[in-house]
Amino acid sequence: MKMSRAGLLVAVAFGIPVAIELRVLFSFFGVELPLVSVVVFEALFLLLVAVLYSLNAEPKSASKH
Amino acid sequence: MATFVDRYPEEASVVKATLVVSFLSLGIGALFGLVQALHRTGYLRFLDSVDYYTILTGHGVLLALVFTIFFLMGLFTWAVVQSLERPLPDIRLSWAWVGLTTTGATFAAVAILAGLIPSIDMSADVLYTFYAPLMAHPLFYVGLAMFIVGTWLAGADWFLAYREWRAENPDERIPLQTFMVLTTMLMWYLATLGVAVSTVFFLIPWSFGWVETVNPLLTRTLFWFFGHPVVYFWLMPAYLMWYTVLPKLAGGRLFSDPLARVVFVLFLLLSTPVGIHHQYLDPGIAEGFKFIAMTNTMFLLLPSLLTAFTVVASMEHGARQRGGEGYVSWLGSLPWRDPAFTGMALAGVMFAAGGFSGMINAGMNINYLIHNTLWVPGHFHLTVGTAVALTMMAGSYWLVPQLTGKRLYSRPIGLLQVVVWFVGMVLMSNAMHRGGLAGIPRRTAEPQYQNFDFSMALGTVGEIRAGIAIGGTLLFVSVVLFLVNILLSAFEEPIENPVDDSLPEPLSGASGSPVVLDNLRLWTAIAVVLVILAYTLPLAGIVGDAGLLGDVPGVPVWVSANAEATLDLLTEVIA
Ligand code: HEM
Ligand SMILES: [Cu+2]
Numbered sequence A: 001m002k003m004s005r006a007g008l009l010v011a012v013a014f015g016i017p018v019a020i021e022l023r024v025l026f027s028f029f030g031v032e033l034p035l036v037s038v039v040v041f042e043a044l045f046l047l048l049v050a051v052l053y054s055l056n057a058e059p060k061s062a063s064k065h
Numbered sequence B: 001m002a003t004f005v006d007r008y009p010e011e012a013s014v015v016k017a018t019l020v021v022s023f024l025s026l027g028i029g030a031l032f033g034l035v036q037a038l039h040r041t042g043y044l045r046f047l048d049s050v051d052y053y054t055i056l057t058g059h060g061v062l063l064a065l066v067f068t069i070f071f072l073m074g075l076f077t078w079a080v081v082q083s084l085e086r087p088l089p090d091i092r093l094s095w096a097w098v099g100l101t102t103t104g105a106t107f108a109a110v111a112i113l114a115g116l117i118p119s120i121d122m123s124a125d126v127l128y129t130f131y132a133p134l135m136a137h138p139l140f141y142v143g144l145a146m147f148i149v150g151t152w153l154a155g156a157d158w159f160l161a162y163r164e165w166r167a168e169n170p171d172e173r174i175p176l177q178t179f180m181v182l183t184t185m186l187m188w189y190l191a192t193l194g195v196a197v198s199t200v201f202f203l204i205p206w207s208f209g210w211v212e213t214v215n216p217l218l219t220r221t222l223f224w225f226f227g228h229p230v231v232y233f234w235l236m237p238a239y240l241m242w243y244t245v246l247p248k249l250a251g252g253r254l255f256s257d258p259l260a261r262v263v264f265v266l267f268l269l270l271s272t273p274v275g276i277h278h279q280y281l282d283p284g285i286a287e288g289f290k291f292i293a294m295t296n297t298m299f300l301l302l303p304s305l306l307t308a309f310t311v312v313a314s315m316e317h318g319a320r321q322r323g324g325e326g327y328v329s330w331l332g333s334l335p336w337r338d339p340a341f342t343g344m345a346l347a348g349v350m351f352a353a354g355g356f357s358g359m360i361n362a363g364m365n366i367n368y369l370i371h372n373t374l375w376v377p378g379h380f381h382l383t384v385g386t387a388v389a390l391t392m393m394a395g396s397y398w399l400v401p402q403l404t405g406k407r408l409y410s411r412p413i414g415l416l417q418v419v420v421w422f423v424g425m426v427l428m429s430n431a432m433h434r435g436g437l438a439g440i441p442r443r444t445a446e447p448q449y450q451n452f453d454f455s456m457a458l459g460t461v462g463e464i465r466a467g468i469a470i471g472g473t474l475l476f477v478s479v480v481l482f483l484v485n486i487l488l489s490a491f492e493e494p495i496e497n498p499v500d501d502s503l504p505e506p507l508s509g510a511s512g513s514p515v516v517l518d519n520l521r522l523w524t525a526i527a528v529v530l531v532i533l534a535y536t537l538p539l540a541g542i543v544g545d546a547g548l549l550g551d552v553p554g555v556p557v558w559v560s561a562n563a564e565a566t567l568d569l570l571t572e573v574i575a
Helices: A005-028 A035-056 A060-064 B009-040 B049-084 B091-116 B138-168 B176-208 B216-227 B229-244 B257-270 B272-278 B287-321 B329-333 B339-362 B375-404 B411-437 B461-489 B520-546 B560-574
Strands: none
Touching (some): A005 A035, A005 B339, A005 B411, B009 B049, B009 B091, B009 B375, B049 B091, B049 B138, B049 B229, B049 B375, B091 B138, B138 B176, B176 B216, B176 B229, B176 B257, B216 B229, B216 B272, B216 B520, B229 B257, B229 B287, B229 B339, B257 B272, B272 B287, B287 B329, B287 B520, B339 B375, B339 B411, B375 B411, B411 B461
């Protein structure tokens, strides 16, 4: 799967609700994650997306139009 | 014959006029939203907390009523003209309703904003629900009445266009977009009866002082008679775009025309007899009627679930046409670079989330948990504030070039704008929902009570405040980006084909849908019967209890010079 720059932007945006709701999800099981865990999760997620993007990016010319 | 403006220049001017009013309101309303978000969280306060209600009324009226409905009027005009492929019957009628609605909206806005200027003895801080006995300056109600009559004329304009078309095409199916416009307007005529009666017969005479008293429960019930269906009046333009434009932007075709018609008919039938679900906590309405309203409301989930299915199916079809494969990875083949597509898709995702919190609101028993808390604005900023507002902004990136013949100034800025909206709304609405669960009230400038701490199930109140303030700021930035982009587009050179405006045929077309779906008289009759069943007894009970005109004197919000008298009145009302 090729990832366009626009696709990257949307993927990053989607990571934010996931990161926020992660605490809610864990709290269902009685685990209270601190707020920093959201930040850490988000950072790891961004790293992952960045790596995926650099591996799969479309050639530069394709993102011009 | 290039695009809409070349084929129908006069109609394009009408649409542009409504969009100008719409976007102007969006800008002012968003500024007020920012002020509220920063004020009630304590980050930035430059207004007196008393003026908060002026701002909040302006925000609610300008965004929920003016921005959305003016956009609707423009979109519906475009949809009728381009789907019937003929100009409007009489352009003077069109300008008449543009003039009337604009004047009405201006009156209401002036009455509200005058509240910020102490030297003018006029104010309308009654919030967009204008519950009696809070009394606004008469100009507010008069403006409101003109606005509503204007929308009726607009509907008449579209029905006349349809009649002319029908005379020449006696045996054809109603084109899908026109069908959507007509069913929506039939619902609107039925629904606005409530607010029209309330405004013309009770609130206007009372605010002028011709009658002394009002029956607050009656006017409130009449408000919600209109107040629930109005949410579908906001939503149907978004649905129209999701059904007829989004599949095309995705690179495919609408999955099913008959299903789309079924959905619009269901909304016509079920939108109005449910308004009492906003009054679960009102004394004076028997529990049984509230239960009926709840049941009808749950049925309303059906057309929304049908829509989710059809729209996602159409998008998947589009993605596969573009070479998408797999169970999930087809998502990557969607045209994310196109702000019109991305904005509408993100709006749809947020609508799903709003639907879930809406089910909580709709349940008679769990409603008590969140009633009048911040949860409620959290919910409707996902629905009208995003599903509708973001779809309208995103749709503009595709629609406005057809009206001006000029290309959009910048697609990357457009893309950034819709993504910033998404992120801002995630932060703001998540915080509002969570704050509401902790019991933080809505509609107050001072939610931080003394000697009282809200107990959060998770996280802290400070975090909630930050979420609202940061989210609100991002949303405001997003609106600025949108308006600047549209404004700069006006200075582009006109070109032949500013945007690909063709709309492909549905996969399963109109010929497959039962003819009875187009029988608008039948559906209207059933809708009327359902409304009579749902409302006759509750209204009779309310009038029987306190009389048509009630016995409550009213609390004018504009007699600032005479605050003492107002206080006296207030104690009298409470007693
Ligand atoms: C710049 C974006 C926006 C921001 C920052 C914002 C912020 C807010 C806040 C903080 C409140 C709650 C005030 C309170 O209860 O004390 C509110 C209420 C409200 N907002 Fe927004 N909002 C935005 C956009 C919108 C949009 C696009 C719509 C609808 C199309 C909308 C409709 C409403 C309505 C109807 C209310 C309730 C007013 C009332 O309680 O009377 N808002 N907004
Ligand atoms: Cu409702």
